[in-house]
Amino acid sequence: MSMEMQLEHMPHSCALQMQAMYTTLKKAEKKAADYLINHAKGVNRLSIQEFALEAGCSEATVVRLSKKLGYEGFPELKRDFAAYENSSEIHEYGNILDNDAPLDVMRKVFEASVQGLVDTLNMLDHDSYTRALQSLIGSQRILFCGLGDAGAVAMEAHLRFLRIGVMSLHSADPDTQLILASQLQKHDTVVAISHSGRSRQIMDVVKVAKDRGATVILLTNFPVSPLSKKSDIILQTAVFSKNITGEIMSKRITALCIIESLYINFMLHAKGSFAETLRVANETIAINKL
Structure with a gap:
């Protein structure tokens, strides 16, 4: 194993x-x-x-x-x-007991997310983060990919960068992800999101992107994994669950925070050049608000 x-x-x-x-x-x-x-x-x-x-x-x-x-x-x-x-918990949150009161369960779920964020902040490699930011800044196109709830993080990242006029690519469909990856070039970047680092479909996307010369950034909780071996830059989250595939919210919250910080840094580096694009986008989608 x-x-x-x-x-x-x-x-x-x-x-x-x-x-x-x-x-x-x-x-x-x-x-x-x-x-x-x-x-x-x-x-x-x-x-x-x-x-x-x-x-x-x-x-x-x-x-x-x-x-x-x-x-x-x-x-x-x-x-x-x-x-x-010797612990006997049967769910993904190791510190939640079967006889916990509802409000205690609520508190522990919140604490797990806070702990994941703190651990990720302390563990995140500064050099890797800087390299990831530089890759995004120097990219002509950025492809965000992920499956399942990781796909929700990829979609959010895509919308962030699309909103400011960056050539951002995304699809929830694995075949379309492969097509998009096949169109990438040397100065493009793939941001792959996989908690386990073992997603077969995302591995296929990464292989195609690498063959095209694109840089691969991986957000994962497991830096020793098949996807990690194929990636150029690894941004490691530090979320603990009892099972590698455990569906706990904190593993996505940490990935979202990394994405959000990269987006803000990207905007700051641009020194206002995306401000007008963002303003127009915000005004345009305001028509959907009551």
Whole structure:
């Protein structure tokens, strides 16, 4: 099973840290990390000696990895994994209990979205964000693509940029997305949105766009994924759900906030050149308001 599928078996903070730093680990640390990822459900029953033996690394490496993941040492890591494994929630929000009062459920849903935004803000790579913004600024055409509720984020992004006169492209139909991708060129950009990074249809769009020379920006929660390998720039959200395909609102809210910030920065860079286009667009659609 792939890394991104196994991360769902890890505690929230640990999964976020693992996603962020996995590619920077040294060879021995990666051995320990791989074992932890692939045996997350049983790690709390192992001694540090047993873990090191099974992972093929030293005990010092296990301690070093534990600290990089935010724990004081291996015992603290084990306790966190034990508590997570013994939790009995059956829905996508890990902190919501079956006997929670309605208002408590409401509060926890809001808190999950706030936490996702805070975690994403803290984890988002500044260099990648800057490169993504520069790619959008230098693009002749921008194709936004996503499926399902990710498609709703793509549509919102498309409407934002279309409203100011940017040559923005979008379609909810996978075949049309492929057609649009086939018409892209070197100075165009694709913004692909996939929480899991495993959407087959979006992968097809990305492959076609890459073949045409376009730059691919990926918004995803899983930087180690098939789509990530095909993308030029990765903007990582940091939303935790018990299942990689879990339909929790916070995973789209974080993507929308990234899109919104890129749009505002795009406008600021243009120094008012889109102001008149935006004003005319706003006045035109005002006829639909009562």
